[in-house]
Structure formats: structure tokens, C-alpha cells
Amino acid sequence: MSNEKTDWWVGLFVLLGAIALTFLALRAGNLSSFSFAPTYSLTAKFDNIGGLKVRAPVKSAGVVVGRVASITLDEKTFQAVVTLHMQKSYQFPLDSSARILTSGLLGEQYIGLEPGGDDAALAAGATIKLTQSAIVLESLISQFLYGQAEKQGSPQATTPPAAK
Amino acid sequence: MTSPKGIAALGAAVRKRVIGLGVFTRFFIRLLAASSIVFKRPRLVSQQIHFIGNHSLLIIAVSGLFVGFVLGLQGYYTLNRYGSEEALGLLVALSLTRELGPVVTALLFAGRAGTSLTAEIGLMRAGEQLAAMEVMAVDPARRVLAPRFWGGVIAMPVLAAVFSMVGILGGWIVGVLLIGIDTGAFWSQMQSGVDVWKDVMNGVIKSIVFGVAVTLIALFEGWQARPTPEGVARATTRTVVAGSLAVLGLDFLLTALMFSN
Numbered sequence: 400m401s402n403e404k405t406d407w408w409v410g411l412f413v414l415l416g417a418i419a420l421t422f423l424a425l426r427a428g429n430l431s432s433f434s435f436a437p438t439y440s441l442t443a444k445f446d447n448i449g450g451l452k453v454r455a456p457v458k459s460a461g462v463v464v465g466r467v468a469s470i471t472l473d474e475k476t477f478q479a480v481v482t483l484h485m486q487k488s489y490q491f492p493l494d495s496s497a498r499i500l501t502s503g504l505l506g507e508q509y510i511g512l513e514p515g516g517d518d519a520a521l522a523a524g525a526t527i528k529l530t531q532s533a534i535v536l537e538s539l540i541s542q543f544l545y546g547q548a549e550k551q552g553s554p555q556a557t558t559p560p561a562a563k
Numbered sequence: 564m565t566s567p568k569g570i571a572a573l574g575a576a577v578r579k580r581v582i583g584l585g586v587f588t589r590f591f592i593r594l595l596a597a598s599s600i601v602f603k604r605p606r607l608v609s610q611q612i613h614f615i616g617n618h619s620l621l622i623i624a625v626s627g628l629f630v631g632f633v634l635g636l637q638g639y640y641t642l643n644r645y646g647s648e649e650a651l652g653l654l655v656a657l658s659l660t661r662e663l664g665p666v667v668t669a670l671l672f673a674g675r676a677g678t679s680l681t682a683e684i685g686l687m688r689a690g691e692q693l694a695a696m697e698v699m700a701v702d703p704a705r706r707v708l709a710p711r712f713w714g715g716v717i718a719m720p721v722l723a724a725v726f727s728m729v730g731i732l733g734g735w736i737v738g739v740l741l742i743g744i745d746t747g748a749f750w751s752q753m754q755s756g757v758d759v760w761k762d763v764m765n766g767v768i769k770s771i772v773f774g775v776a777v778t779l780i781a782l783f784e785g786w787q788a789r790p791t792p793e794g795v796a797r798a799t800t801r802t803v804v805a806g807s808l809a810v811l812g813l814d815f816l817l818t819a820l821m822f823s824n
Contacts, residue, residue, distance in 0.1 A: 402606065409609045412616050416721030419728040420767070426750070427656045427731055428759040 438484040439523035440468060443497045443510070448479045449533025451499055451508045457483050459512040464489045467510065483510065493517040496529035508533060590783050594712055597705040601713050607706075611714025615676045619722055622675055623668055627726035630663055631655065631733020638734070639742055648744050652753035655734030660757060660766040661822070664727035666814050669773035672719055673806035677781035680711055681802040684785030685795035708786070712778050719774025720767050727766065765821045769814065776813055777806045 448470065457465035465485035473480050485491075494515030501508050512527075521527070601608050638654040684707065687693050693703040731753075738744045757763065781802045788798035 405606075405610055405613050408617050409613050412612065412620065412718075412721060415620070416724050419721070419724035420763075422728045423660060423724060423731075423763045423766075424759050427660065427727075427753050428757045428763050429754050 437487040439487055441483045441485055441521055441525055441527055443481050443527040443530050444478040445530050445532050446478055447532040449499055449508055449535055455509050457510045457512055490520040493519045493521055497527045498531040499533035587783055591779060593704050594708055597709045600705050600709050607710035608713050611710045612718050615714050616718030619675045622671060623722045623726050624729050626671055627729035628733040631730035632737050635734040635737030649748035649752050651738045651744055652749035653756040656731050656753045656757050659727045659730040660762045665723045665766050665769040665773055668723040668726045669777055669810040670807050673777045673803055677777050677802045677806050678799045680781040681785040681799045682795055685788035685798050688788055689790035708782050712782060715778030716774045720770040723770035769817050772813060773810050776809045780806045780809060
């Protein structure tokens, strides 16, 4: 086989490989959700982040406006410090509040950003003051049980232990 | 009761294996040392990519398609029980990019390309072509082995990527066109679950490692083959057996390394 013909087939082979990799990255994977748009960073402190992970989306009204860049622990207050990379095209009022929410019943956790009413916008590097921690199912259940026990506290106490 | 003879035989067998491993390592180092020819005469490598890669393309693509079909059907039957057929895209894509793409491609590669490499080099050895090269002061490791090695190492990840792509399309054909899962849910579930670096790139790294292992074993077996028809036949068999086992063992190791948190 002539050299040119070999080159043609090898070129085709490599091209096919490149197409396959691009397909895997863009169509099957989530590379397309990487945005190279300029971002600014915000920080938010939470008492408990639950199962929040790095690269989790930040949504406002359901629209993805940024992503979680890093999660660290503040050594003094023992709060979780979450750094958010927000898309530059979206500006939020100074008194916006951040909550950690779950998409669906068992879905991944994300940060929901609710805009406030302040005229001034959150500048780059600013800290979101109003935060609400993730809801941890176990503490929710125990709260519910304790509340239930408190409500029917005294009649329960008088019943003999055998009846329980 | 083991007789002293049995113990001696055991010792000899262990010794033989360890020596074999040492020779294999030396062979690998010699191959790497001879690899500068890749930059001096790239045409030799591209000829091997054509021989190893292009000719394996058809069997890889067809196998990928059918593996995708089967994954689509089996995944649908199982997911249907839990009412989450939409996750079929995710299941197909993750199993292909993480495991089946690199592993099945490497197994097919050992059978399709590895055997031909072993037979070719074994016959060169039997026909004393390698000895003739040495007489002409041409290093056969440089002229024969290195281009084949790098051709295989380059061709393998390309083939694995093609396998995964065709497999995902096969899963899509069965899931969306035949069974009727919503096509948007199929792709969006896949995109939200497949991570480019964690899943796709680790799959590529796996396929490169498998390419090195399979090609190296194939070349080594051909190089070490006894220069008789029977010797070449045995070497070819050993290529498939040792290559497949190496791929499966390495896959376990790499998976444990890559996907443990």
C-alpha cells in the first residue's frame, strides 16, 4: 500500500478517535456544563452543609447561576465555609439569602439563592450573611419524635411501662 | 505428604516464573530504550497504527454496538422494576466509559491484534529475519518492536473510545428507538451523572494502560517464541491467555485506585 494511502487511513482512524472522545465528553459527559464565562466568588457560612459537594450548582429561581468552588471548615467558629463561583452576568442584592436544598426526594444537594431587596449588589469576595443549613433527615426525625413525645407527655408518663 | 521431589518441582516452577518476569522487565526496558525511532521515523509507527488499529476497527465497532444493545435491554428490564427507566442512559454510559469500553476492547484487541503481532514476530524469529537484521547491524528491537509497541499503545485508546461511543449509540437505539424511553431524559440523566474527568478520562487512562500491557505481552511472547511452527502456535495462545488475564487483573487494580473515594 502506498504511503499516502496509509496516511489517509491512519488520519481517518485518529479523526474517528477524536470524534469519539469529543462525543463522550460533550454528549455523554458534562463538559458542556463547564462554562468559561468570567466568574466572581462569594462565600457563605453554613452550620451544616449536609451532603453538599464541590461543583454542585448554585441556583436562583431554578436557574443555574454558579457553582460551588470549595468547601472548608472555619477553625474558629466550626462552620463550613463554602466558596461559590458566580457567573459575572448575574448580580444579587446584598441581603440575598442562601439555602442548601435537595433536588427531588433523593437527588443531589445544591445551593438555592434567594434575592433580597437591597439596592447594593454583592461585590466579588463578599460573604452572604443569611444562610440556612441543609436539612439532615436524622435530626428532623428526632425533632419530630421529641415534639410528639412532649405533646402527649403527661398522660404517657402515667401509663404503666408494660403498655408501651 | 509431599515428596522432596514435589518441593523441588515447586521451587523450580516458582524460579522459572520469577526469571520470566525479570526477562519481561528487561524486554520492556530495552523496548523503551529503543523507542527514539518513533520520532526519527514516524512512518513506521503510522504503518503499525494502520495495521493494528484500522484493521481492528470493524470488530470493535460491531462488538460495541451489540454490547450497547444488550446493556440497553438488560438495563431496561432491571430499571423498569424500580420505575426509573430514564436512568438507562446513565447506566449504559457509566458502564461503558468506566469498565466495558476499555476492558472489552482490550480483550478483543488481544485476540485480534495481539495474536497477529505475536505470530508475525514469532515467524520473523523462526525465519531468522531478526538474526539477519542483527547481522546487518540493524537493532530489531528498534526497527521491529518499538514501532509495533507504540502503534498498539496509540491505537488502543482510540479503539476504546470508539467502542464506548458506538455502545452508547447502541444503548440509545434500543432504549429510545425500540423501547420508547424519552430521548431527552436519556441524555440529560447521562450528562448529569457522567463526569468528564472521573469517568471518561479514567476510562481513557485505563485503555492506555491496557494497550501497553497487551501489546507488550504480545511482542514479548513473539520474541520469546521457540522458532518452530509449534512454538509460534503456543506463543500465540499464550498471548491471548496472558493478555486477557493481565487486562482483567489490571482492571481490578485500576478500578480500586481510581474510583475509591
